[in-house]
Amino acid sequence: xxRRALAVCAGLLVAMPFxxxxxxxxxxxxxxxxxxxxxxxxxxxGYGGLTSLGHAAYMxxxxxxxxxxxxxFGFGHLASAPLALLVTTLMAAVFGLxxxxxxxxxxxxITLALGQVLWGLAxxxxxxxxxxxxxxxxxxxxxFGIDLNGANAFYFFTLIIFAASMVCIVAFANSAxxxxxxxxxxxxxxxxxxxxxxxxxRYLTFISAGFWAAVSGLLFVYYHKFIHPQALGLTNSAETxxxxxxxxxxxxxxxxxxxxxxxxxxxxxxxxVERWTMLLGFVFLFIVLFMPDGVVPxxxxxxxxxxxxxxxxxxxxx
Amino acid sequence: xxxxPLAFWLIQSLNSFSLGGLLFLLSAGFSLIFGLMRIANLxxxxxxxxxxxxxxxxxxxxxxxxxxxxxxxLAVAILGGLIERFVxxxxxxxxxxxxxxxxxxxxxxxxxxxxxxxGDPQQLATPELLRGVFRVGxxxxxxxxxxxxxxxxxxxxxxxxxxxxxxxxxxxxxxxxDMEMARGxxxxxxxxxxxxFCLGSFLAGVGGVLGGPILSVYxxxxxxxxxxxxxxxxxxxxxxxxxxxxGSFIIGFVYTFGQTLIPDLAYMIxxxxxxxxxxxxxxxxxxxxxx
Numbered sequence: 001x002x003r004r005a006l007a008v009c010a011g012l013l014v015a016m017p018f019x020x021x022x023x024x025x026x027x028x029x030x031x032x033x034x035x036x037x038x039x040x041x042x043x044x045x046g047y048g049g050l051t052s053l054g055h056a057a058y059m060x061x062x063x064x065x066x067x068x069x070x071x072x073f074g075f076g077h078l079a080s081a082p083l084a085l086l087v088t089t090l091m092a093a094v095f096g097l098x099x100x101x102x103x104x105x106x107x108x109x110i111t112l113a114l115g116q117v118l119w120g121l122a123x124x125x126x127x128x129x130x131x132x133x134x135x136x137x138x139x140x141x142x143x144f145g146i147d148l149n150g151a152n153a154f155y156f157f158t159l160i161i162f163a164a165s166m167v168c169i170v171a172f173a174n175s176a177x178x179x180x181x182x183x184x185x186x187x188x189x190x191x192x193x194x195x196x197x198x199x200x201x202r203y204l205t206f207i208s209a210g211f212w213a214a215v216s217g218l219l220f221v222y223y224h225k226f227i228h229p230q231a232l233g234l235t236n237s238a239e240t241x242x243x244x245x246x247x248x249x250x251x252x253x254x255x256x257x258x259x260x261x262x263x264x265x266x267x268x269x270x271x272x273v274e275r276w277t278m279l280l281g282f283v284f285l286f287i288v289l290f291m292p293d294g295v296v297p298x299x300x301x302x303x304x305x306x307x308x309x310x311x312x313x314x315x316x317x318x
Numbered sequence: 319x320x321x322x323p324l325a326f327w328l329i330q331s332l333n334s335f336s337l338g339g340l341l342f343l344l345s346a347g348f349s350l351i352f353g354l355m356r357i358a359n360l361x362x363x364x365x366x367x368x369x370x371x372x373x374x375x376x377x378x379x380x381x382x383x384x385x386x387x388x389x390x391x392l393a394v395a396i397l398g399g400l401i402e403r404f405v406x407x408x409x410x411x412x413x414x415x416x417x418x419x420x421x422x423x424x425x426x427x428x429x430x431x432x433x434x435x436x437g438d439p440q441q442l443a444t445p446e447l448l449r450g451v452f453r454v455g456x457x458x459x460x461x462x463x464x465x466x467x468x469x470x471x472x473x474x475x476x477x478x479x480x481x482x483x484x485x486x487x488x489x490x491x492x493x494x495x496d497m498e499m500a501r502g503x504x505x506x507x508x509x510x511x512x513x514x515f516c517l518g519s520f521l522a523g524v525g526g527v528l529g530g531p532i533l534s535v536y537x538x539x540x541x542x543x544x545x546x547x548x549x550x551x552x553x554x555x556x557x558x559x560x561x562x563x564x565g566s567f568i569i570g571f572v573y574t575f576g577q578t579l580i581p582d583l584a585y586m587i588x589x590x591x592x593x594x595x596x597x598x599x600x601x602x603x604x605x606x607x608x609x
């Protein structure tokens with residue numbers, strides 16, 4: 001994406017709260033949180049070619065740790081946030097050791113199983129997680145004494161965190177390491193022959209994906225001031241994977257567009273009927289059958305053909 | 319934790335075996351489908367739940383238990399066959415897409431069940447003949463659970479005979495070991511795909527009905543069972559019937575005893591066998607191919 005488009009988007013995002021109503025500002029916050037989460041998953045799915053169906057675990061654990069530290073020990077956010085990030089990242093480091101014994105569909109199955117194990121734990125370990133009731137009565141942080149309980153203030157807080165994370169993720173994807181990562185996705189054997197440690201590259205990516213998911217998990221719990229085992233469930237993992245794939249995996253804009261589509265669809269549909277799960281299933285089928293590349297690469301290709309210039313952007317994940 | 323009477327250990331062992339039997343019905347199909355087609359069929363848990371619900375309706379309509387089992391199995395098998403023909407086959411060049419399509423289908427089935435059978439947990443009636451218990455000393459064994467173990471073992475023997483002693487079984491094994499060669503020597507692989515998918519769905523549907531009186535049926539049964547099947551298959555090795563059998567009973571024991579001894583962490587305990595196997599033998603205990 002070129003600089004002008006980027007500046008326009010940034011301008012729109014900053015101007016949003018001054019024109020839109022509170023409902024839409026909150027919706028925008030949700031989209032940003034979901035987009036950051038999708039971007040973290042995209043590191044694995046899009047750049048690493050490792051499709052995970054247990055990514056909600058990292059978001060959920062970060063949220064639970066933050067909430068639990070507050071409720072149990074009365075930790076402030078300044079202490080609980082770094083601890084939650086640390087615990088989640090360590091967990092990703094352990095899970096990565098297990099899941100990366102396989103790749104492809106084996107990896108998907110193991111991440112799904114690990115994710116469901118944590119979901120079950122959140123439901124059953126009532127003494128810590130409060131089971132099906134979830135952890136409620138949580139608060140939002142007050143950075144520099146600013147109250148974030150208003151929709152506008154929280155939106156800007158989310159936007160700042162999102163932008164900072166986005167810069168880091170873009171730097172990650174465009175770095176030499178990012179190129180090596182894409183290499184391991186497309187030609188793992190060749191990369192191995194070239195002397196790259198394919199396993200280590202994947203492992204480090206796995207950990208960073210866990211870290212960024214944890215960041216989005218903190219935003220998630222700050223937004224809702226509540227956390228329920230559902231946040232760790234397969235549906236959440238699948239929704240996020242859908243954001244990545246529907247938007248276009250392996251692109252930077254794709255997951256953001258996907259997040260916007262899925263969150264808007266979910267909010268719109270839930271206002272009328274309770275059949276979101278079924279619709280999610282149908283959208284999955286539709287995307288997989290008719291739009292396997294996702295929206296963003298499709299539009300980019302179309303644009304390249306229309307203007308007749310520039311090479312067609314590379315397909316992300318085959 | 320270990321100061322329980324002997325009867326406790328006996329009863330929990332029986333429970334473990336009966337859960338293992340149910341898991342075998344679920345994971346044998348999953349494992350065969352994976353072994354032959356290289357698809358992780360994520361709608362398998364939903365087939366199990368759908369089977370249980372259809373069994374429930376069949377029982378309420380006055381059919382006998384065996385009939386309900388067959389009806390549910392057949393209905394789910396037909397559904398599986400249609401899905402294989404019309405969805406999965408269209409994505410044959412895209413293994414990841416196939417897996418995601420089965421995930422989408424599982425959501426559709428799960429929400430459809432919720433819509434039709436409502437959200438209340440419902441228990442399937444235990445067949446008349448198998449109500450009551452056996453008494454051995456202090457221990458009390460429900461007859462039905464013993465029967466579940468027997469039925470699961472019968473299915474296991476039947477499947478083993480099918481795979482090892484018949485022509486179609488030999489074709490399936492050839493397909494699991496080397497798809498290209500199997501095609502090359504003229505085995506109708508395409509037909510096999512549909513057949514195995516139907517067979518796997520059938521087993522899941524039957525398993526659902528059989529499990530109904532023990533587990534009961536409720537929304538979320540699918541996502542409760544699917545990870546168990548995944549862990550069994552990771553443990554036993556994909557495409558291996560023996561692996562599914564042994565893996566099912568290991569997980570049956572780990573899960574049952576985990577739940578009674580440390581209920582809070584039962585789900586965590588499932589980790590242990592999976593981690594051990596992945597660390598020491600990533601293709602699973604009896605796996606011939608790696609996932």
